[in-house]
Amino acid sequence: MSERRQLINLAYRLTGSLADAEDVVQETYARWYATSREQREAIASPGAWLTKVAGRICLDLLGSARARRERYVGEWIPEPLPDSTEWGGPADPADRITLDESINMAFLVVLESMTPAERVVFVLHDVFRYPFAEVADIVGRTPAACRKLASSARRRVRASRAPAAPTARQADLVRDFKRAWESKDIDALVGLLDPGATMIADGGGLAAAVLRPIEGGEQIARHLVAIAGRTPGTTILQRTVNGQPGLVAQHDGVTVTVAAFDIPGDRIERIWAVRNPEKLCPWTGAGA
Numbered sequence: 001m002s003e004r005r006q007l008i009n010l011a012y013r014l015t016g017s018l019a020d021a022e023d024v025v026q027e028t029y030a031r032w033y034a035t036s037r038e039q040r041e042a043i044a045s046p047g048a049w050l051t052k053v054a055g056r057i058c059l060d061l062l063g064s065a066r067a068r069r070e071r072y073v074g075e076w077i078p079e080p081l082p083d084s085t086e087w088g089g090p091a092d093p094a095d096r097i098t099l100d101e102s103i104n105m106a107f108l109v110v111l112e113s114m115t116p117a118e119r120v121v122f123v124l125h126d127v128f129r130y131p132f133a134e135v136a137d138i139v140g141r142t143p144a145a146c147r148k149l150a151s152s153a154r155r156r157v158r159a160s161r162a163p164a165a166p167t168a169r170q171a172d173l174v175r176d177f178k179r180a181w182e183s184k185d186i187d188a189l190v191g192l193l194d195p196g197a198t199m200i201a202d203g204g205g206l207a208a209a210v211l212r213p214i215e216g217g218e219q220i221a222r223h224l225v226a227i228a229g230r231t232p233g234t235t236i237l238q239r240t241v242n243g244q245p246g247l248v249a250q251h252d253g254v255t256v257t258v259a260a261f262d263i264p265g266d267r268i269e270r271i272w273a274v275r276n277p278e279k280l281c282p283w284t285g286a287g288a
Contacts, residue, residue, distance in 0.1 A: 003047045007054050009098055013123050014058040015065070016078030016108050018097075018282065024061065028054045048134070055120055055138040062116035073205030075213065077272045078108040079279045080258040083240035099243035102127045105260035105272050108242070110160045114153050121146045122153035162264035164244070170263045171238070171245040177261075177268065178236050178247055184225045186218075193217030194267040204276030207256070220271065248283060255283040 007028060011021035031053050032040065043049045069076045081097055101107060102123075111119050120139050124130045125146070132143040132150075139146065164170065173192060180188035199220045203209025214220050228234070231251065239248045241260045249257035258280060262270035274280065 074211040077202035121149040174245040189221035199271040207275040
């Protein structure tokens with residue numbers, strides 16, 4: 001059980017879902033206990049065995065996830081994580097997620113663009129520092145093939161991500177954005193958004209959300225002000241989302257939206273708004 005934190009951290013980065021990560025770890029332990037006592041005692045490194053099994057389960061899950069997401073209603077966004085001090089769910093798996101650069105929303109979104117094999121190889125090698133020989137055993141490829149997959153994944157990361165602004169600067173912009181949204185100030189919102197900004201919402205068919213990305217700072221500002229006008233009584237809180245400054249919207253004390261931001265410079269370039277209630281379980285009551 002001492003390996004649980006490591007496995008949860010690995011599986012969340014590989015699947016983008018805390019619920020899936022928990023399922024992966026449960027299945028990994030089920031396979032461990034399905035072996036005989038003699039087989040378990042013969043395993044020189046239980047941690048390495050568990051990682052290998054979890055990696056393979058994630059690889060299979062990522063393949064089936066692509067088919068599931070083709071049927072998903074609207075856009076799919078990775079599951080947002082609260083800071084451990086703001087965890088509001090019945091259990092504490094978020095306490096086991098290390099909040100570093102590899103879980104910020106922009107990074108997870110880039111991971112979603114990779115093939116399952118690219119993602120598993122890249123996360124295992126570049127994030128968790130497993131040698132290619134071990135990664136090759138997990139994904140069923142040669143070490144040379146894994147090097148090529150990792151190189152391809154790195155190119156995707158470099159092409160998709162600009163360095164983030166300092167955290168303090170991000171926090172200032174998110175605070176100003178919150179105030180402008182609360183006051184329904186379109187001009188102020190437009191000034192905080194990059195002209196080519198994009199906003200993506202994820203309702204999963206279970207909560208109202210635009211089904212396609214909204215492009216352009218002015219269009220996003222007008223949409224946000226329209227939402228504020230339709231939902232009186234909503235409280236907006238500044239919170240840590242996947243290790244970075246973000247916003248949480250609550251109605252009657254229940255979290256209904258978690259917003260993550262991509263701020264590479266002096267303006268907000270991307271907003272991810274998660275409204276699917278199944279992805280907000282860790283936030284229920286958080287910060288209330």
